[in-house]
Amino acid sequence: MKIDPIHQFNIEPLFTIGHIGNQAIVFTNSSLYMFIAVALTAVLMLGGGRQLVPGRFQSIAEISYEFVASTIRSTAGSEGMKFFPLIFSLFMFICVSNLVGIIPYTFTISSHIIVTAALAFLVFFTVLIYGLYKNGFKFFKIFVPSGVPIYILPLVMFIEILSFFLRPVSHSVRLFANMLAGHIALKVFAGFVAMLGVSLGTVGWIGGMLPLALTVALTALELLVAFLQAYVFAILTCIYLNDAIHPGH
Amino acid sequence: MAEKSHGAPTKGQTGAHTEADGGHHGGGFPPFESTTFASQLVSLVIAFVALYLIVSRLALPRVGGVIDARQNAIESDLAAAQKLKDESDAALKAYESELASARSRAQAIGNETREKLNATSEAERKTLEDQLSAKLAQAEKTIAATRETAMSNVRGIAADAAGAIVQRLTGVLPDGGTVNSAVDASLKG
Numbered sequence: 001m002k003i004d005p006i007h008q009f010n011i012e013p014l015f016t017i018g019h020i021g022n023q024a025i026v027f028t029n030s031s032l033y034m035f036i037a038v039a040l041t042a043v044l045m046l047g048g049g050r051q052l053v054p055g056r057f058q059s060i061a062e063i064s065y066e067f068v069a070s071t072i073r074s075t076a077g078s079e080g081m082k083f084f085p086l087i088f089s090l091f092m093f094i095c096v097s098n099l100v101g102i103i104p105y106t107f108t109i110s111s112h113i114i115v116t117a118a119l120a121f122l123v124f125f126t127v128l129i130y131g132l133y134k135n136g137f138k139f140f141k142i143f144v145p146s147g148v149p150i151y152i153l154p155l156v157m158f159i160e161i162l163s164f165f166l167r168p169v170s171h172s173v174r175l176f177a178n179m180l181a182g183h184i185a186l187k188v189f190a191g192f193v194a195m196l197g198v199s200l201g202t203v204g205w206i207g208g209m210l211p212l213a214l215t216v217a218l219t220a221l222e223l224l225v226a227f228l229q230a231y232v233f234a235i236l237t238c239i240y241l242n243d244a245i246h247p248g249h
Numbered sequence: 250m251a252e253k254s255h256g257a258p259t260k261g262q263t264g265a266h267t268e269a270d271g272g273h274h275g276g277g278f279p280p281f282e283s284t285t286f287a288s289q290l291v292s293l294v295i296a297f298v299a300l301y302l303i304v305s306r307l308a309l310p311r312v313g314g315v316i317d318a319r320q321n322a323i324e325s326d327l328a329a330a331q332k333l334k335d336e337s338d339a340a341l342k343a344y345e346s347e348l349a350s351a352r353s354r355a356q357a358i359g360n361e362t363r364e365k366l367n368a369t370s371e372a373e374r375k376t377l378e379d380q381l382s383a384k385l386a387q388a389e390k391t392i393a394a395t396r397e398t399a400m401s402n403v404r405g406i407a408a409d410a411a412g413a414i415v416q417r418l419t420g421v422l423p424d425g426g427t428v429n430s431a432v433d434a435s436l437k438g
Contacts, residue, residue, distance in 0.1 A: 009279040011289070023287045030285075031292035038300045045308030050315045052322060058315070065312045085305035093300055112279070114286045118293055180280065 005187035009111050009180070030115070033107045037097035044096075064092065068234065075238035079245045086126065087241075090119060091234040098179060098226030102219065110229070111179045113172065120172035123237045131244030141247045171236055178229045182222045189215045407432045 013026040045065075048058035068088045072080040094110055101108030109115050131139040143160040144153070192211035196204035279285070408428050415423045 006278060011279055011282070011285040013288075017291070020287065020291075025291045026288040027292065028285070028288055030289050031296070034292050034296035035299075038296050038303070041300060042303045042308070045304070045312060048312075050311070052319055054315075061308075061312050062316055065309065065316065085301060085309055088309060089297065089301045089304045092304070093297065112285075112289060113281070114289050115293055118290055119297075122297075176280070 005184040005191065008107070008183060008187060011112075029107045030109055030112065033097060033100065033109050034093075036100060037093055037109065040096050040100070041092040045092075064088075071231075071235055072238050075235060076242040076245055080238060080241055083126070083237075083241050087234050087237050090123070090237060091230050094119070094175065094233055095227055095230035098230055099223070101179070101183070102222050102226055108179050108183055110175050111183055113176045116172035116176040117168065119175075119233070120168040123171065123240060124168040127240045127244045130241070131247060134244065135247050139244070139247045142243045167240060171233070171240075175229050175233050178225055182218070182225050186215060186218050186222060189218060404429075404432055404436060407436070 010029075012029040014029065014032065015027050017025045017027050019025060044057075045061050048061045049055055051058060054062055065088070068091050069081070069084060072084060072087055076083070097109040100106055101111070131142075135141075143157050143164065145156060145160065148156050189211045193208040193215065196208040196211070198204070200207065408425075411432055412423055412425070412428050415421070415428070
């Protein structure tokens with residue numbers, strides 16, 4: 001028996017939707033889990049009651065709402081609330097799909113760089129287009145920090161511009177790498193349990209308790225990471241949007 | 250078949266991997282298989298646009314409305330409570346001032362009554378004292394008169410007795426004037 005920690009990331013085609021040029025557009029397991037995340041978010045946000053004193057289910061929806069709203073207000077100010085639906089969608093989509101992905105035998109959408117990159121570029125272009133639309137050429141002030149001596153300004157500007165264009169890379173790779181590495185680690189340790197048991201018999205099953213305990217601990221850690229990475233993605237979006245709203249920081 | 254164009258299966262690389270199923274593409278690292286990108290992007294766009302519409306049109310207005318309604322309810326309840334508290338404070342103040350004025354009025358009435366009663370009793374006492382002193386003076390006068398009469402009677406009796414004693418001793422009835430002057434002298438002494 002061989003541990004194959006990569007198998008869980010395979011894209012399994014379910015049925016073909018159509019073709020764009022030569023490229024077949026296929027409904028895959030990834031698509032399925034995307035729609036599961038959308039459906040779960042919808043149920044979570046719309047399924048709760050509308051009581052004055054909320055029940056547990058309603059509380060989850062309200063806590064999510066307040067959590068994202070306060071994150072935006074604290075990082076991008078009240079003007080950032082314009083982007084509340086976008087940031088809330090990003091946060092819930094990543095958070096719900098990450099949490100679903102921890103369940104064994106499920107698929108984790110954000111373990112694919114194309115998905116996280118698409119979301120990161122969505123944020124990047126939102127920042128760029130909104131920043132230019134709202135501030136015109138003043139938007140480029142974000143590349144010129146105030147109070148920098150003139151002789152090192154070109155260097156600082158170069159670094160600022162480079163970091164601005166590297167944002168979508170770091171933004172997407174952070175989420176992708178965290179989810180990928182976490183799931184590989186989980187799979188490897190879980191695989192050890194079965195491998196020890198199968199190859200060493202009784203001694204192996206007893207020895208397998210250690211990786212089993214590690215798997216349990218890692219699962220708890222992954223729960224934290226699943227939420228934390230969604231939060232990090234959302235708060236970075238807020239910070240980037242803050243540049244577009246207030247470029248002269 | 251469409252599935253065939255979706256990632257090229259290269260079984261060799263997975264070696265002894267036995268749990269491969271029909272959909273397994275073997276090949277390289279799945280997240281970097283660019284043949285799957287278009288499908289994922291299309292799904293992602295559809296899913297994310299759907300989520301965005303659900304969130305912006307339905308979910309956020311709904312949850313935000315509930316939270317706002319609660320906030321308003323709490324604020325109006327607090328305002329109502331504050332209003333009631335103010336009212337009760339005002340009522341308490343009115344009650345206290347009413348009580349104070351009633352107390353001072355009661356005190357005033359009490360003082361007035363006491364003074365009036367004092368004056369009346371003083372006047373009554375005075376008339377009574379006057380009456381008593383008048384009666385006393387009259388009584389003293391009566392006593393003096395009675396005493397005078399009694400004294401004059403005593404003088405007469407004494408004179409008679411003296412006359413009679415002298416007559417018995419001497420056998421001679423003394424002269425009335427002498428006896429009287431002698432009695433007077435003795436009474437004075």
